[in-house]
Amino acid sequence: MTRKNRPNKGLTYAQAGVDIDAGDRTVDRITAHLRRTYGPRVLGRDGAFAGCFRLDYNERLFKRNYKDPVLIACTDGVGTKVLLAVQMGIHDTIGQDCVAMNVNDMIVQGAEPLFFLDYVGVHRVIPEQMEQIVKGVADGCQLAGCALIGGETAEMPDVYKPGDYDLAGFAVGVCELKRVIDGQRVEPGDIIIGLTSSGIHSNGYTLVRAILKHAKLNLDKVYPDLEDTRPLGRVLLEPTRIYARQVVSVLRSYKRKRPIGGMAHITGGGLPGNVNRALHSSVDAKIHKKAWQIPPLFKFLQRQGKVDEQEMFRVFNMGVGYTLIVRPHFTEAIMEKLRKAGEQPFVLGRITRGTGRVVLS
């Protein structure tokens, strides 16, 4: 049934603002992106109501790998980083941010990512734009080693402004019950390892945009203070790093020993508001601000917005995107494994007796 030139004068769904055909065209465009994330565990079927994912490649492997599997799931969005993507007209990286925000949260508990689903709320479906968004999600899923088994695009012209959209994601992983990491095993003397962030990641963009406005900054301009050849807007849109493969490979390399007591993904709340989530109530995390170089972007934003340093550390990751709390004896071995996986890990500080707080000094 064509939806154009309809004979009667009654209301149709298309006139009311929802274009089902544009939705169908979008599905055609994004299917290839979904498929490149599929492994043999995905049970694919066109038109299915839900995505299906086998917990292991086959029954025999599954029984060998899991005695008491725990599913680990989280949901997160990319915050107002989408507004920057819209302003710059660059839509193919925000999907990686969305995957990163979820997958980095999930691996904190010791999980291996299995699959991902995305939700896009949008003013109007523009198939080309939607393809770019989903391409980024699929890129992120490939980086994280998980399958993109579903998603939803909701066209809501009266909720979202023209050109605007919101992007949220959902990730599921699995971990054997005995190996779930919950911070209870963190001990005084443990070492805190930090992994570098690629920039702002996906938290604090409402403050970033306030600073842009306050200091009348130009997204298209190259600022020498940034020590980057790209214009400010591009630097700010740099996608969030995904730590999944690196962290999972370290976890897998210790089959019996459990040298990692806790981990944290540094999101809204910064180091003080996230490393504490990896502690129990009788230890503190002592972090030395001089342990790493704060990237020029954060110093630039702090200066331009005259933002208090404490506020900077509470809102932004300040260059540290992920932390691992490890037994001192294993520190060098774990750092070497991380280096081999492409990271540049550094010692941020150590665990002391305390009350579950993060002490920055």
Added chain:
Amino acid sequence: MTRKNRPNKGLTYAQAGVDIDAGDRTVDRITAHLRRTYGPRVLGRDGAFAGCFRLDYNERLFKRNYKDPVLIACTDGVGTKVLLAVQMGIHDTIGQDCVAMNVNDMIVQGAEPLFFLDYVGVHRVIPEQMEQIVKGVADGCQLAGCALIGGETAEMPDVYKPGDYDLAGFAVGVCELKRVIDGQRVEPGDIIIGLTSSGIHSNGYTLVRAILKHAKLNLDKVYPDLEDTRPLGRVLLEPTRIYARQVVSVLRSYKRKRPIGGMAHITGGGLPGNVNRALHSSVDAKIHKKAWQIPPLFKFLQRQGKVDEQEMFRVFNMGVGYTLIVRPHFTEAIMEKLRKAGEQPFVLGRITRGTGRVVLS
């Protein structure tokens, strides 16, 4: 650190429009709602980065119940039904809609719901409003028999208009591989059973709102044509029915036999756009429009909007929220089980040889 009366004049996150404390107050309010959905399979921990859910109560039970488990996952929102909730100032039922949209999709594949997560994008976090939204989500989870193990509230004042929000959800269930329902076993002669909807459910609200505007309808008015004592707005906000417990109980009652070949959740696209998703390419579904009484609400909206009947059937569920395609020999037994579970099932039509189409007559 208090966020008020800060001494310096630099920008803070709160001034930029994000109130972290309101977020914290919201977490306090919603925790009780999450907890009432928990069963023994939820591994709860405050401040965790992700929700953790054991696949069975214990290792022994897990091995007895699953040989080759398949995870079944989906994501969906509630569309512009949120705008109606906002307009009416009623926020404690839209969460059930959100759970329903996801869980009803998932059970179509034969899954038992395990857990749910919600995502709320909002102009500004109002703890009382957020509690109402999450209360509805928790109600829906209890109806569906799944745990609400996580969620995200994203405050985005520059994306959402004051008072507005968007609500999406994500559900995961499990099904033994051999029992996944994919429509491949549907045969000519099979019977199509329909289950009643509670109203519009959560699709087509953009058209509903266009009709409201076109016909200058009043949400606060009781229209005799609706055959309902409640005002129009309340009738339109009636939450989506959740078919999970009923359908799962029927599926569980057939341990060896597999009398159900396909199922469909009737969402956007109506009967013709959803029952086809339960078919393979060599059968048709013949549905008789006279097999059930179209509820007064649909006739009222059709008349008020002068909407073509075909368009009505393509956009709305027309009173049928869920369908099951069953072997003829089992029809009466399955209908009796559904009746015992509180449903009023009816025969909608039957399967014939064909090309994967739905034929309404």
